[in-house]
Amino acid sequence: MSDFLDGVRKKIEEGMRLSDADALGLFECPELLEIGELAALANRRINGDRVFFNQNRHINYTNICVNRCTFCAFCREQGKDGAYSYALEEIFERASDAAASGATELHMVGGLHPDLPFDFYLQMLSGIRERHPQLHLKAFTAVEIDYFSRISHRSEEAVIEALMEAGLGSMPGGGAEIFDAEVRKQICPEKISGQRWLSIVEKAHRAGLKTNATMLFGHLEEPRHRVDHLRRLRELQDRTGGFQAFIPLAFQPDNTRVPGARGVGGVDALKTLAISRLYLDNFRHIKAYWVMLGLKVAQVALCFGVDDLDGTVVEEKIGHEAGADSPQMLGREQLLTLIRKAGRVPVERDTLYNELRAFP
Amino acid sequence: MDRIRQKVEAGRALDGGEALYLLQQADLLALGKLADAVRRRKHPLGRVTFVVDRNVNYTNVCQSECRFCAFYRRADARDAYLLDYETIFAKVQELREHGGTQLLMQGGLHPELRIDWFEELFRQLKSRFPDVQVHSLSPAEVIHIAKLSGLSMPECLRRLKASGLDSVPGGGAEVLVDTVRSEISPNKIGWRDWASVMEEAHSLGMRTTATMMFGSKERPEDIVEHLLRIREIQAATGGFTAFIPWTFQPGGTELGGETAGGVEYLRVLALSRVVLDNIDNIQASWVTQGDRIAQIALFFGANDLGGTMLEENVVAAAGCSFRLGREQIVELARGAGFIPARRTTGYDILQEY
Numbered sequence: 009m010s011d012f013l014d015g016v017r018k019k020i021e022e023g024m025r026l027s028d029a030d031a032l033g034l035f036e037c038p039e040l041l042e043i044g045e046l047a048a049l050a051n052r053r054i055n056g057d058r059v060f061f062n063q064n065r066h067i068n069y070t071n072i073c074v075n076r077c078t079f080c081a082f083c084r085e086q087g088k089d090g091a092y093s094y095a096l097e098e099i100f101e102r103a104s105d106a107a108a109s110g111a112t113e114l115h116m117v118g119g120l121h122p123d124l125p126f127d128f129y130l131q132m133l134s135g136i137r138e139r140h141p142q143l144h145l146k147a148f149t150a151v152e153i154d155y156f157s158r159i160s161h162r163s164e165e166a167v168i169e170a171l172m173e174a175g176l177g178s179m180p181g182g183g184a185e186i187f188d189a190e191v192r193k194q195i196c197p198e199k200i201s202g203q204r205w206l207s208i209v210e211k212a213h214r215a216g217l218k219t220n221a222t223m224l225f226g227h228l229e230e231p232r233h234r235v236d237h238l239r240r241l242r243e244l245q246d247r248t249g250g251f252q253a254f255i256p257l258a259f260q261p262d263n264t265r266v267p268g269a270r271g272v273g274g275v276d277a278l279k280t281l282a283i284s285r286l287y288l289d290n291f292r293h294i295k296a297y298w299v300m301l302g303l304k305v306a307q308v309a310l311c312f313g314v315d316d317l318d319g320t321v322v323e324e325k326i327g328h329e330a331g332a333d334s335p336q337m338l339g340r341e342q343l344l345t346l347i348r349k350a351g352r353v354p355v356e357r358d359t360l361y362n363e364l365r366a367f368p
Numbered sequence: 369m370d371r372i373r374q375k376v377e378a379g380r381a382l383d384g385g386e387a388l389y390l391l392q393q394a395d396l397l398a399l400g401k402l403a404d405a406v407r408r409r410k411h412p413l414g415r416v417t418f419v420v421d422r423n424v425n426y427t428n429v430c431q432s433e434c435r436f437c438a439f440y441r442r443a444d445a446r447d448a449y450l451l452d453y454e455t456i457f458a459k460v461q462e463l464r465e466h467g468g469t470q471l472l473m474q475g476g477l478h479p480e481l482r483i484d485w486f487e488e489l490f491r492q493l494k495s496r497f498p499d500v501q502v503h504s505l506s507p508a509e510v511i512h513i514a515k516l517s518g519l520s521m522p523e524c525l526r527r528l529k530a531s532g533l534d535s536v537p538g539g540g541a542e543v544l545v546d547t548v549r550s551e552i553s554p555n556k557i558g559w560r561d562w563a564s565v566m567e568e569a570h571s572l573g574m575r576t577t578a579t580m581m582f583g584s585k586e587r588p589e590d591i592v593e594h595l596l597r598i599r600e601i602q603a604a605t606g607g608f609t610a611f612i613p614w615t616f617q618p619g620g621t622e623l624g625g626e627t628a629g630g631v632e633y634l635r636v637l638a639l640s641r642v643v644l645d646n647i648d649n650i651q652a653s654w655v656t657q658g659d660r661i662a663q664i665a666l667f668f669g670a671n672d673l674g675g676t677m678l679e680e681n682v683v684a685a686a687g688c689s690f691r692l693g694r695e696q697i698v699e700l701a702r703g704a705g706f707i708p709a710r711r712t713t714g715y716d717i718l719q720e721y
Contacts, residue, residue: 038705040667041404045397273703274660275667304630305660311396311631342626350631351396 020046028235031287035231047282047313055315059352061343064113064319065106069094073119077196081263081329107140113359116147126160130174137175144359149183150208154200168215181220188233213250221251226259226272238287245290253293256280258300278312285313299327299334310350387592387643403638403669411671416701417711421470421675422463426451430476434553438620438686440476470713473504483517490532501713506539507565508557522568536569538577544597545590570607577610583628584616595643602646610649614656619687630661634668641669658690666704
C-alpha cells in the first residue's frame with residue numbers, strides 16, 4: 009500500500025478528520041478495494057452491521073418547471089407534450105395507496121410550476137396530514153423553498169414555518185447538484201447558487217427540520233469540485249447537525265443536454281460513495297440510491313461504506329426519464345434479500361432513522 | 369484466511385474446503401484483494417482485453433428444453449426459426465465490416481440438423497471469410513449432432529474441425545454437478561459428457577473456454593465442485609483459454625425466481641480467479657451484469673470483457689438487454705485505469721488503445 013493510503017488509514021483508525029487534500033488524493037488513488045475497506049471500517053464503527061431502508065413512495069406532483077437545467081430529463085415546459093400536474097385529489101389518492109401499502113413516508117418533489125400558488129403546496133401537505141396523520145411528509149428541496157418564498161412574497165423562514173405548520177416533517181436533499189459556481193453555470197444556470205442552497209438548508213435546520221444532502225456527480229465536474237462540495241456540507245453539518253444522510257447521485261446522461269457529460273462508471277460510483285463515507289465524519293448515514301445506481305451496484309456499495317438503501321420508492325420519474333434501468337419499485341422482501349445476501353442486517357427505519365424493526 | 373492468503377501468494381492450489389470458506393465466509397473485499405493479486409500476477413501489464421464478435425443463433429428449436437432457458441422453442445412453435453446459409457453469411461459479412469474476428473455460432477438441439485449441414489456451412493464460411501475464427505457450437509450440440517448422424521463424438525468433432533470449426537465456446541456447462549443439472553436441465557448431457565467433449569477438443573488441438581451459470585438451484589458446494597472439475601480438466605489438457613462465470617437470468621423461464629445480486633456475482637468471480645490458478649483469463653460478463661458491475665469486476669479478478677457481441681439473443685430473451693459498443697468497452701476499461709486491448713479468440717493482442 010502507498011504511503012498516502014497508509015496515512016489515510018492511520019487517520020481513519022484514530023478517528024481523525026480527513027483533509028481536503030486527503031479526499032482529493034483518494035479520488036486519484038487507483039486502489040479501489042483498499043479505499044472500500046477503509047470506508048467499510050468507518051461505517052462499521054458508526055452503524056455496525058445494520059443497513060437501513062424504509063417503506064416510502066415518491067410523488068412527483070408536476071414535471072412543469074421554469075428552470076431548465078441541462079442535466080434534467082424530467083422537466084417539461086407548460087403546454088408541451090408530456091407536461092403534467094396532479095390535482096390535489098390525485099395526490100391524495102396516491103397518498104392513500106401508499107398508506108394502504110404500509111409506507112411510512114411520502115417523498116414529494118416536483119418542478120417549479122409557473123402558476124400554482126404557494127397555497128397549493130400548503131393544501132397538499134395539510135390535506136394528506138388530515139387523511140393520513142401517520143405518514144411522514146418529506147418534501148421540497150431548498151430550490152423549492154426559494155421559489156415559494158418568491159411567489160408568496162414571504163421570507164424563507166416564514167415559508168418553512170408555514171410548511172411545517174401544514175405538516176412538513178423533513179426535507180430531502182435534492183437541488184444541491186454541485187455547489188461550484190462555474191459548473192453550476194453550465195448544468196443549471198437558472199437554479200439558485202450553491203451558497204443559497206446551503207443558507208436555506210441552514211435555516212431549515214435551525215427551524216428544527218432534518219434534511220438530507222445530495223451531490224450530482226459524473227457530468228462536467230472534476231474531483232476538486234466534489235471535494236469542495238463535501239467540504240461545504242461538512243462545515244454546515246458542524247454548525248447545525250441537521251443532516252441525516254448524504255446521497256451521491258450518479259448522473260444519468262440519457263435525454264439530457266449536458267455536452268461532453270460522461271455518466272458514471274461502476275468504479276467511480278463506488279469510490280465516490282466510499283470517499284464520502286470517509287470524509288463526512290459528521291454524517292451518520294451514506295445512502296446508495298438504487299434508482300440511479302442500479303440494484304447490483306447498490307448492493308455492492310454496502311461493502312464500500314454505505315449503510316442505507318433508501319426505500320421501496322414506487323413510481324419514480326426523475327431518474328427514469330434520464331435512462332435509469334432500475335425497476336420502478338422494490339418490494340420489501342427484495343430489499344431484505346439484497347441486504348442479507350451482502351452479509352448485513354436489514355433494519356426498517358422511519359424517515360428520522362428511528363428503528364421500526366430489525367430483520368436479523 | 370491468513371493461511372489461504374499465504375497459499376495463494378505462494379502460488380499453491382486451494383482445496384475444496386478453502387474455496388468453500390472463501391465463497392461463504394470471507395469478507396467480499398478481502399476475497400476481492402486475493403483475486404486482484406492473482407490477476408496482477410498473471411497480467412502484470414494492466415491490460416484488459418476484448419474481442420470483436422457476433423453471436424449468431426442458427427436456430428431456437430431445441431429438444432433440450434432446459435428450465436432455465438427463455439430462448440428455446442419447440443419445432444412447431446409459431447416463432448420457431450432456422451436460419452438459412454445466406455442469412456448466416458449476411459450476418460458474418462456485417463461482422464467483418466465491423467472489423468470482427470470471431471463468430472460465436474450456437475443454437476438449439478435441432479431434431480433434423482445432421483453433421484453434413486454443419487460441415488457444408490463451416491466450409492463455405494471458411495472460404496468466404498477466411499479470417500473469421502469459427503468459435504462455435506458447444507458440447508451439448510456436438511453430442512447431439514453426433515447422435516443424429518450416427519457418429520461417435522470424437523469422430524463428429526474431428527469432422528467438424530476438418531470442415532472449419534476452429535474452437536469451441538464453453539457454454540452449456542451450467543453447473544457441472546449432475547444433481548443440479550437434473551433439476552435445471554434434465555434433458556441435457558451430464559457433466560462428464562461435457563468434460564469429455566472439451567477433453568477431446570483439446571486433444572485435437574482446439575482451444576475452448578469454460579463457463580458456469582450460477583444463481584439458479586445450486587448450493588455453494590456445487591459451485592466449488594464445478595471450479596475444481598474445470599481445474600482438473602485444465603491440469604490434464606491445458607486447453608481452456610478462459611473461464612466465464614455468469615448468472616442465471618430468470619425472465620420468461622420455467623424456473624423463474626430472482627437473479628443473483630452484484631455481491632454474489634463478484635464473490636463467485638473472485639473465487640474463480642483464485643481457484644483456477646491454471647487458467648490464464650477470467651471474463652467479466654457485462655451482458656448479464658451491466659457495464660457498471662463489469663467495470664467493478666476488473667478489481668475482482670477479471671482481466672477480459674469478452675466480446676462486443678454485435679448480436680446477442682439468448683440472454684436478451686430472458687429480458688436482460690445490456691448493449692455495449694467497442695468505444696464503450698474501451699472507455700470502460702480505461703476509466704478503471706487499465707489499458708484496453710483488442711484480441712483474437714486465442715488471446716493474441718491485435719491492438720492496444
